Amino acid sequence: MTATADTHRLTTAKAMVDGITAEMDRDESVIYLGEDVGAYGGIFGSSTGLLDRFGATRVIDTPISETAFIGLGIGAAVEGMRPIVELMFVDFFGVCMDQIYNHMAKISYESGGNVKVPMVLTTAVGGGYSDGAQHSQCLWGTFAHLPGMKVVAPSNPYDAKGLMASAIRDDGPVVYMFHKGVMGLVWMAKNQRAIDEVPDEPYTVPIGQARVARTGSSVTVVTVSLSVHHALDVAEKLAGDGIDVEVLDLRSLVPLDRAAIVASVRKTGRLVVVDEDYLSYGLSGEVVASVTDVDPSLLRAPVARVAVPDVPIPYAHALEYAVLPRHDRIEAAIRAVAAA
Amino acid sequence: MTVPTAPPPAEAPDGGPEKIEGETRIDLYRTMVLARTFEEAMLREYHSDKRPGFDIGKGLVPGEMHLAAGQEPVAAGVCAHLSTGDAVTATHRPHHFAIAHGVDLRKMAAEIFGRETGLGRGRGGHMHLFDPATHFSCSGIIAEGYPPALGQAFAFQRKGTDRIAVAVTGEGAANQGAFHESLNLAALWKLPVVFIVEDNDWGISVPRAESTSVPSNAARAAAYDMPGERIEDNAVEAVYAAAGRAVARARAGDGPSLIEVHTLRLWGHFEGDAQAYRKDLEDVPGRDPIPTYEYTLREAGLLDDAAVQQIRASAAEKVEDAVTFAKESPEPDPAQALRYAFAEPDGGAA
Numbered sequence: 232m233t234a235t236a237d238t239h240r241l242t243t244a245k246a247m248v249d250g251i252t253a254e255m256d257r258d259e260s261v262i263y264l265g266e267d268v269g270a271y272g273g274i275f276g277s278s279t280g281l282l283d284r285f286g287a288t289r290v291i292d293t294p295i296s297e298t299a300f301i302g303l304g305i306g307a308a309v310e311g312m313r314p315i316v317e318l319m320f321v322d323f324f325g326v327c328m329d330q331i332y333n334h335m336a337k338i339s340y341e342s343g344g345n346v347k348v349p350m351v352l353t354t355a356v357g358g359g360y361s362d363g364a365q366h367s368q369c370l371w372g373t374f375a376h377l378p379g380m381k382v383v384a385p386s387n388p389y390d391a392k393g394l395m396a397s398a399i400r401d402d403g404p405v406v407y408m409f410h411k412g413v414m415g416l417v418w419m420a421k422n423q424r425a426i427d428e429v430p431d432e433p434y435t436v437p438i439g440q441a442r443v444a445r446t447g448s449s450v451t452v453v454t455v456s457l458s459v460h461h462a463l464d465v466a467e468k469l470a471g472d473g474i475d476v477e478v479l480d481l482r483s484l485v486p487l488d489r490a491a492i493v494a495s496v497r498k499t500g501r502l503v504v505v506d507e508d509y510l511s512y513g514l515s516g517e518v519v520a521s522v523t524d525v526d527p528s529l530l531r532a533p534v535a536r537v538a539v540p541d542v543p544i545p546y547a548h549a550l551e552y553a554v555l556p557r558h559d560r561i562e563a564a565i566r567a568v569a570a571a
Numbered sequence: 572m573t574v575p576t577a578p579p580p581a582e583a584p585d586g587g588p589e590k591i592e593g594e595t596r597i598d599l600y601r602t603m604v605l606a607r608t609f610e611e612a613m614l615r616e617y618h619s620d621k622r623p624g625f626d627i628g629k630g631l632v633p634g635e636m637h638l639a640a641g642q643e644p645v646a647a648g649v650c651a652h653l654s655t656g657d658a659v660t661a662t663h664r665p666h667h668f669a670i671a672h673g674v675d676l677r678k679m680a681a682e683i684f685g686r687e688t689g690l691g692r693g694r695g696g697h698m699h700l701f702d703p704a705t706h707f708s709c710s711g712i713i714a715e716g717y718p719p720a721l722g723q724a725f726a727f728q729r730k731g732t733d734r735i736a737v738a739v740t741g742e743g744a745a746n747q748g749a750f751h752e753s754l755n756l757a758a759l760w761k762l763p764v765v766f767i768v769e770d771n772d773w774g775i776s777v778p779r780a781e782s783t784s785v786p787s788n789a790a791r792a793a794a795y796d797m798p799g800e801r802i803e804d805n806a807v808e809a810v811y812a813a814a815g816r817a818v819a820r821a822r823a824g825d826g827p828s829l830i831e832v833h834t835l836r837l838w839g840h841f842e843g844d845a846q847a848y849r850k851d852l853e854d855v856p857g858r859d860p861i862p863t864y865e866y867t868l869r870e871a872g873l874l875d876d877a878a879v880q881q882i883r884a885s886a887a888e889k890v891e892d893a894v895t896f897a898k899e900s901p902e903p904d905p906a907q908a909l910r911y912a913f914a915e916p917d918g919g920a921a
């Protein structure tokens with residue numbers, strides 16, 4: 232997009248905050264709480280500027296007590312507020328998962344639909360900067376596996392803002408997973424697509440609709456979040472070699488846009504899934520099943536899955552880049568599937 | 572200072588008056604200097620290759636880096652009572668405790684540099700140091716070092732030894748469920764644990780007063796029926812004295828104790844933290860505990876210029892040797908990235 236009077240160039244982080252700001256402006260019951268979300272503005276910039284604008288009664292620093300403050304978010308949501316609660320890194324879900332999956336995610340069902348939990352759980356995901364095994368995971372497959380929560384993972388500024396608006400307005404819990412590598416942070420490796428023109432006006436991006444990030448005819452790459460950018464980079468490169476890659480950005484894992492996956496594979500007959508989460512029992516297998524459940528004969532070649540082999544994320548750079556789905560592995564997989 | 576429990580005994584458990592030998596005082600100083608020298612070297616190395624700008628993923632030591640400058644009195648004062656048979660579980664800010672507990676500097680530096688010769692063969696990194704030789708470990712998830720310390724203490728007790736476990740958190744982490752569950756269980760089962768809380772005023776950008784409902788974690792110890800003590804000064808000898816009582820109690824089979832030390836975060840939460848939120852910054856350098864203690868020991872006639880020079884030079888030599896070792900060590904082979912997720916029969920030696 233080019234700049235117009237109605238857009239601004241924003242990083243993904245700023246676009247996310249823009250989305251939150253618009254909803255906080257229009258709805259008094261929206262609050263943001265979590266660790267270091269006030270004066271610090273969120274370790275990854277997810278709440279920068281909100282304290283100045285809305286004050287400490289609506290932008291609230293919490294103790295490091297995730298079970299308590301995520302549970303507080305649930306209770307406040309049950310009573311009609313629309314809290315956005317930040318879990319600083321998704322890796323910390325271990326200390327508070329009961330509130331998330333046994334409460335936030337199940338109350339609607341257990342109450343027969345009589346109780347709503349309109350809450351957003353924001354959390355930073357992903358690796359690539361040597362933060363080690365406890366600060367580098369994506370884990371969206373874990374959340375997506377457990378019924379009752381929508382799971383979104385924007386890859387760019389436009390979607391970050393629109394998905395945030397949808398998440399806040401949703402009457403049920405939405406887990407909003409932002410990859411550190413797409414936020415456009417000045418202190419991390421730059422990603423050219425982490426900054427873009429974003430409309431000033433509020434808008435929504437519907438949860439559950441994938442986006443064709445690049446149209447192609449030879450191979451479908453289904454992916455999400457930061458890996459969308461890697462896949463697009465590789466697609467550009469392979470275009471010169473006559474491999475025309477279609478890149479599908481899922482944008483949300485729950486609901487999963489299975490129709491979009493099938494439609495693309497129906498066209499290309501070849502599928503590569505790129506997922507920065509662990510390989511087994513996760514998103515990549517689910518995407519493949521979305522095709523084979525419908526019609527295995529759509530596939531003209533075996534599928535390739537490029538994910539984190541089932542190992543904790545290593546610290547040392549060379550080891551980490553060996554297990555992450557980076558350009559080299561994505562390219563090799565696409566070439567193999569295209570040639571098969 | 573709020574200590575709702577009975578105040579700790581003024582005398583050491585053996586009944587003798589509490590008095591620190593001159594040699595011990597110099598050792599405490601030496602440990603603090605070694606830990607600081609290591610952190611200064613990490614500071615230098617960490618920032619040396621992240622320019623222009625600051626890219627956290629760049630350089631020989633990438634990722635988050637939490638340095639413990641200013642908190643040396645806690646580690647030195649506590650670990651002076653331990654042998655390497657005792658366990659220590661530390662935090663995301665672990666170097667000072669690792670050093671005070673005797674973790675091999677070369678292997679530790681090599682791990683921080685992500686090398687095959689490191690404590691975790693480059694798989695762990697600075698928040699994940701595991702040293703079976705000294706029963707040292709740490710975790711990047713706050714308060715989560717407390718529960719495993721219970722188990723190490725439990726095992727030591729079952730084996731009929733008088734070995735103990737020391738578990739460390741920050742004051743921010745003391746608001747985590749694992750902290751409270753651990754205090755209860757340790758007191759209930761009389762486990763030989765010493766709980767340490769390093770109160771450096773800040774949990775990243777959140778000041779203690781905005782995170783914690785009590786002015787002293789000694790109050791929380793009281794709630795779990797164990798002795799608790801808050802040390803208001805960042806003074807190594809006060810820590811040494813309190814830790815002596817707690818360690819003796821644990822070794823004697825009388826159960827756990829908690830010590831909170833009001834210490835100092837001399838630098839940012841992590842490197843790259845601009846600390847715009849921090850209003851106490853101007854006073855910070857004047858509160859550095861090492862020059863203060865050095866002055867005390869000089870006044871006592873225990874240190875002079877030559878002795879200080881010698882201690883600093885020796886620390887620098889050890890640290891630079893470790894850094895050189897790390898830099899000259901091989902990087903892990905990416906083809907081996909999947910190893911060690913599961914136990915290997917020979918401990919992975921092959």
Ligand SMILES: Cc1ncc(C[n+]2csc(CCOP(=O)(O)OP(=O)(O)O)c2C)c(N)n1
Nearest residue numbers: 323664711712713741742743744773774775
């Ligand atoms: C369960 C969990 N929540 C949040 C974090 C992120 N985090 C890392 S250190 C830190 C602050 C810890 O403060 P404190 O315990 O006082 O230790 P300090 O950093 O001051 O040494 C936070 C919030 C984490 N690592 N684990």
